Amino acid sequence: MKQELRSKFGKYGGQFVPEVLMPALEELTEQYDKYKDDPVFNEELNYYLRDFAGRPSPLYHAKRLSEEYGVKIYLKREDLVHGGAHKLNNTLGQTLLARYMGKKRIIAETGAGQHGTACAMSGAAFGIRTEVYMGARDMVRQRMNVYRMELMGSKVIPVKSGSQTLKDAINEAMRDWVANVETTHYLIGSVVGPHPFPTIVRDFQSVIGKEVRMQIMEKEGRFPDSIVACTGGGSNAMGIFHPFIDDDVDLFAVEAGGSGMKATDKEALHSATLCAGEDGVLHGMRTKVLQNKYGQILESSSIAAGLDYAGVGPELAYLADIGRIKPRNSMDSEALDAFHDLCRFEGIIPALESSHAVAYVKKTANTGELGDLVVINISGRGDKDLETVMGMRK
Ligand SMILES: *Cc1c(COP(=O)(O)O)cnc(C)c1O
Numbered sequence: 001m002k003q004e005l006r007s008k009f010g011k012y013g014g015q016f017v018p019e020v021l022m023p024a025l026e027e028l029t030e031q032y033d034k035y036k037d038d039p040v041f042n043e044e045l046n047y048y049l050r051d052f053a054g055r056p057s058p059l060y061h062a063k064r065l066s067e068e069y070g071v072k073i074y075l076k077r078e079d080l081v082h083g084g085a086h087k088l089n090n091t092l093g094q095t096l097l098a099r100y101m102g103k104k105r106i107i108a109e110t111g112a113g114q115h116g117t118a119c120a121m122s123g124a125a126f127g128i129r130t131e132v133y134m135g136a137r138d139m140v141r142q143r144m145n146v147y148r149m150e151l152m153g154s155k156v157i158p159v160k161s162g163s164q165t166l167k168d169a170i171n172e173a174m175r176d177w178v179a180n181v182e183t184t185h186y187l188i189g190s191v192v193g194p195h196p197f198p199t200i201v202r203d204f205q206s207v208i209g210k211e212v213r214m215q216i217m218e219k220e221g222r223f224p225d226s227i228v229a230c231t232g233g234g235s236n237a238m239g240i241f242h243p244f245i246d247d248d249v250d251l252f253a254v255e256a257g258g259s260g261m262k263a264t265d266k267e268a269l270h271s272a273t274l275c276a277g278e279d280g281v282l283h284g285m286r287t288k289v290l291q292n293k294y295g296q297i298l299e300s301s302s303i304a305a306g307l308d309y310a311g312v313g314p315e316l317a318y319l320a321d322i323g324r325i326k327p328r329n330s331m332d333s334e335a336l337d338a339f340h341d342l343c344r345f346e347g348i349i350p351a352l353e354s355s356h357a358v359a360y361v362k363k364t365a366n367t368g369e370l371g372d373l374v375v376i377n378i379s380g381r382g383d384k385d386l387e388t389v390m391g392m393r394k
Contacts, residue, residue, distance in 0.1 A: 005033055007195040010321060012314035015194040017284045021174075024181040029196045031101045036203060041100060048092050049207060052125055053082045055089075057208075059215035059375070064345040065358075071365040074224070076212055076240060076377045079350060085380030086208060086236045087118035091187060093204030095122035098185035105180070108187045109133040109173040111166035112305035113145025114384070115189030120154035130154040133173045135165035145384075167297075170283060190233025191313030194284030198313050205239025212375055213243055225371020226250040229379070230356040231274065231327075232306050234313035236379040241325065250326065250371070253316060254360045256302035256353075257329035271300040273312040274320045274327035282311040288320075303332040303388060304352035306380075330359035336392060338362050339382065351380035352388065 007029075008014055015025055035041040049055040057077045066073045078086040098106055106123055109132065110116030116132040123130030132149055136158040139146050146156050162168040177186040191198045191205070209227075216224055227244060229237035231253040241251045256271035277288030280295060290298040290310040302308045319325040330338075335352055338359035342350045350358065357376050364370055382389070 005029060005196055005199055009198075009315045009318035011279070012285070012287050012317045013195055013198060014286050015284060016281045016286065017194050018178065020178050021181070021194075024177065025194055025196065027101075028200075032097060032196055032200055035097060035100050041096070045093055045096050048096070048125065049089065053088050053092060054080065055207065056211045056215070057081055059212060059219065061219065062346050065341065068341065068345055069362055069365040071361070071370055072373050073361065074216065074219070074373075074375045075346075075348070076208060076375055078208065078236065079348065079354070079378050079381035083118050083121055084383065085114060085118070085351065086205060086239060087115055087189060087380075088121060089207055089239065090189065090201050090204045090235060091115070091118040091122040092125070094185065094187045094200065095119070095126050095128060097200075098187070099126055099128060101185065103183060103185040104129065105184045106130045106187050107133065107173055107176050107184055108189065109166065109169040110145075110189070111135070111138055111169070111308070113138070113142040113149070114306060114380070116154070116156070117145050117148050118189070119187055120149040120152040123154055124152040131157055133157050133159055133169040133176070135163070135169050136160045137164040138166065138169070190235040191238045191315060192233045192283055192285060192287075192311060198285065198315055201235050202238040202242055202313075202315065205235050206242045208236065208239040208377065209241060209243035212240060216375065220373060222373070223247055223249050224373045224375045226252060227375045227377070228252040228254060228357045228361055228370070229377040230304075230307060230353045231255050231312065231316065232271070232304075232309045232353065233311070234316040236377050238313060238315060240375070240377045245324065251319075251324065252326050252328055252360060252370070253320070254357045255327065255329045256304055256307035256335075256356055257331040258301050260331045260333075271302040271307050271309065272327075272329040273310065274316060275329050277312065285311070285314050287311050287314045288317040303335065303392070304356065304385075306351070306353040307356065328360050330356040330363075334359040334363065336389065339389065348378070349382040350378050351382045352385045354379045355382070
């Protein structure tokens with residue numbers, strides 16, 4: 001059965017882009033619609049997901065953490081996917097799609113360098129030229145990821161305008177796409193941006209939730225009571241949530257509450273867009289945005305770079321409004337505690353992003369809110385975060 005591609009989720013989503021980009025978005029929509037259920041495309045994608053990325057990722061019963069927190073916990077191990085996070089699911093899908101579309105070049109933008117690294121992996125695996133825009137300041141802070149991308153044959157282009165960070169890199173990538181739409185695919189890294197990106201990225205990440213459906217049935221003979229995932233742009237969350245949307249499973253989207261040391265309540269929830277954002281337009285979509293009363297974007301902050309985003313995917317904004325997902329948040333210090341718990345009790349070093357989801361389970365397991373059986377999406381591994389954690393030793 002062919003489902004129509006929705007350009008809007010309630011009042012959210014849409015295509016708020018310069019006129020010159022509309023043909024590119026239309027072409028992408030058309031081509032994605034053509035290939036998404038194509039058996040040859042899907043066979044090739046599944047081959048790479050299995051033999052290159054290492055899927056399916058395990059669903060692991062965390063016995064000792066369950067005992068400690070007082071609720072039965074399974075961990076979806078996206079930290080074991082090649083590259084150490086869920087991001088490759090999406091970059092493999094989009095890079096393959098670009099190849100089917102006849103594009104010769106991939107461009108992307110990256111902040112902490114995780115998405116850029118996943119693009120470099122896919123680019124090398126498919127032999128397609130890959131160029132990644134990165135703020136010059138971010139390049140200094142994340143020089144290991146810059147080096148990784150270069151090792152895998154990608155070109156990293158320093159962006160020296162504005163604050164020399166992610167938002168400037170996004171502007172440059174957009175400019176490049178406008179100038180080179182014929183040959184180039186712009187590979188967006190989360191369920192954000194203009195339609196059809198939020199849908200494309202959600203679909204490619206849904207492999208996570210599809211696997212969980214089968215794995216939990218095999219292990220428990222039933223679906224979990226709740227699923228908990230950290231949320232920056234929202235791709236690992238939508239990926240694990242989407243296949244359960246029509247089921248009786250509670251879905252918790254845990255955002256970064258930051259340090260809690262800010263002047264106002266709104267600023268205190270500094271990357272918690274679903275919790276504290278208001279309607280606005282950002283990066284080509286209408287969504288919830290962290291903004292001041294003039295509509296100026298607030299600078300977000302979190303110890304987890306991947307959660308540090310002033311917007312959120314439009315579908316998540318919609319699902320929050322209709323009450324289908326439950327937006328929550330964890331503070332930096334709570335995430336850090338949970339990080340140490342998972343290290344000590346399970347021998348798993350999680351990403352600081354994923355630690356926000358674990359932290360929410362820790363603080364609410366005994367309230368009954370999560371039920372008896374919980375799946376936590378461990379979106380990535382924490383090796384990249386060790387310097388941050390060492391700097392914050394308890
Ligand atoms: C990038 C990243 C995130 C945040 O991105 P989403 O699109 O919200 O999933 C979360 N965890 C890890 C490990 C990441 O690398």
